[in-house]
Amino acid sequence: MRIGDLLPADSPRLNGLDEAHARQLAEKDSELPPILVHRPTMRVIDGMHRVRAAEIGGRTEIAATFFDGTDAEAFLRSVVANVSHGLPLSIADRKAAAGRILASHPLLSDRAIAAYTGLAARSVGGIRRRSAADLPQLNVRIGTDGKPHPLDRAAGRLRASEIIAERPELPLREIARVAGISVGTAHDVRRRLRRGEAPVPGGRAKARGGAERARMNPYGRSGTRDPHFTLRRLAGDPSLRQSEAGRELLRWLHTQVVTGDDWKKRMDAVPPHCADAVAELARQCSDTWQEIARELGRRTPAE
Incomplete structure (x- = not known):
C-alpha cells in the first residue's frame, strides 16, 4: 500500500519513533515483515520503524496486513506486538500502556494485562490500585484463560x-x-x-x-x-x-x-x-x- 495513505501509530512508546533504529532497519538487505494497519482509520498499529526505514530507502509503498477492530483493541494489539518483537518497550512505556489497558479493558485480570505488557502481575496490581478512583469497581476479572472469575x-x-x-x-x-x-x-x-x-x-x-x-x-x-x-x-x-x-x-x-x-x-x-x-x-x-x-x-x- 502507499505510505502516503498511512496515519502515524497510536504507539505505546512515550518517546515516539527512534530514528537510529529506523536507519538500522533501512540498512538491512533482507525483506522486513509486513506492517499492521488498522483498516477503519488507516493508522499504523505495528511497524512505524519499518515505515520510516522504507522512506529512508526512497520507497513509496510497503507491504501491510490489515486489522479490523476497535481503537482499544488496536492499541492492545500494538502493545502485544511491540513487547514480542522489535525495539523493546521501556518499563515506563509498559506501565503507561498498562494504565491505558486498565481504562479500556477494566475486566481484564492483573495477570492477563501483565501477559500483554510484559510486566509483573504485582506491578499491574499497583497501577490498578493507584487508578482506582478512575476505574469502575467490578466484581469480575477475565483471566488469562479468557473466562470470568469473581473477585x-x-x-x-x-x-x-x-x-x-x-x-x-x-x-x-x-x-x-x-x-x-x-x-x-x-x-x-x-x-x-x-x-x-x-x-x-x-x-x-x-x-x-x-x-x-x-x-x-x-x-x-x-x-x-x-x-x-x-x-x-x-x-x-x-x-x-x-x-x-x-x-x-x-x-x-x-x-x-x-x-x-x-x-x-x-x-x-x-x-x-x-x-x-x-x-x-x-x-x-x-x-x-x-x-x-x-x-x-x-x-x-x-x-
Missing part, C-alpha cells in the same frame, strides 16, 4: 440483591450475568430475600470487619443518597412486597419521608404566630426518627 462472592451476592430490589422481574440468568455470579447463587439470593434474610449467609458476614458488615445492607448508609432512590429500592424488595406487614410499612414510609425542597414550599403557609409550634413539632418528629435510626442501627444484617 468477591459476597460482593456478587450484594450486587444481585441490589438488582433484584431495583428490577424484581428480571430473569435469574440476567441477574447472574450482571452481578458476575452463577445462576444458582442468584437463585439463592432471591430465595433469601423472599424469606427476609440477608443476601450473604450469616457465617460469611461474621468473618468480616465492621466496615464490611455495613456493606451487607444492600440499601447502603450514605447520608447524601436521595431518599426517593432508597424508597424505590425498598418498594422493589420481594421480602417487603410479598407480605402485608411489609406493604403497610412501605405505605407508611411514603407518607412520612420529606425530601429535597418539599418542606420549603410548605413554609410559606405557616403564619408567624404558628412558627414556634411547627418548629417544636419538627423537633419532636426529628427526635423520633433519630430513635428509629438508632434502633435499626443496632440490628445486624443477619437479624
Whole structure:
C-alpha cells in the first residue's frame, strides 16, 4: 500500500519513533515483515520503524496486513506486538500502556494485562490500585484463560440483591450475568430475600470487619443518597412486597419521608404566630426518627 495513505501509530512508546533504529532497519538487505494497519482509520498499529526505514530507502509503498477492530483493541494489539518483537518497550512505556489497558479493558485480570505488557502481575496490581478512583469497581476479572472469575462472592451476592430490589422481574440468568455470579447463587439470593434474610449467609458476614458488615445492607448508609432512590429500592424488595406487614410499612414510609425542597414550599403557609409550634413539632418528629435510626442501627444484617 502507499505510505502516503498511512496515519502515524497510536504507539505505546512515550518517546515516539527512534530514528537510529529506523536507519538500522533501512540498512538491512533482507525483506522486513509486513506492517499492521488498522483498516477503519488507516493508522499504523505495528511497524512505524519499518515505515520510516522504507522512506529512508526512497520507497513509496510497503507491504501491510490489515486489522479490523476497535481503537482499544488496536492499541492492545500494538502493545502485544511491540513487547514480542522489535525495539523493546521501556518499563515506563509498559506501565503507561498498562494504565491505558486498565481504562479500556477494566475486566481484564492483573495477570492477563501483565501477559500483554510484559510486566509483573504485582506491578499491574499497583497501577490498578493507584487508578482506582478512575476505574469502575467490578466484581469480575477475565483471566488469562479468557473466562470470568469473581473477585468477591459476597460482593456478587450484594450486587444481585441490589438488582433484584431495583428490577424484581428480571430473569435469574440476567441477574447472574450482571452481578458476575452463577445462576444458582442468584437463585439463592432471591430465595433469601423472599424469606427476609440477608443476601450473604450469616457465617460469611461474621468473618468480616465492621466496615464490611455495613456493606451487607444492600440499601447502603450514605447520608447524601436521595431518599426517593432508597424508597424505590425498598418498594422493589420481594421480602417487603410479598407480605402485608411489609406493604403497610412501605405505605407508611411514603407518607412520612420529606425530601429535597418539599418542606420549603410548605413554609410559606405557616403564619408567624404558628412558627414556634411547627418548629417544636419538627423537633419532636426529628427526635423520633433519630430513635428509629438508632434502633435499626443496632440490628445486624443477619437479624
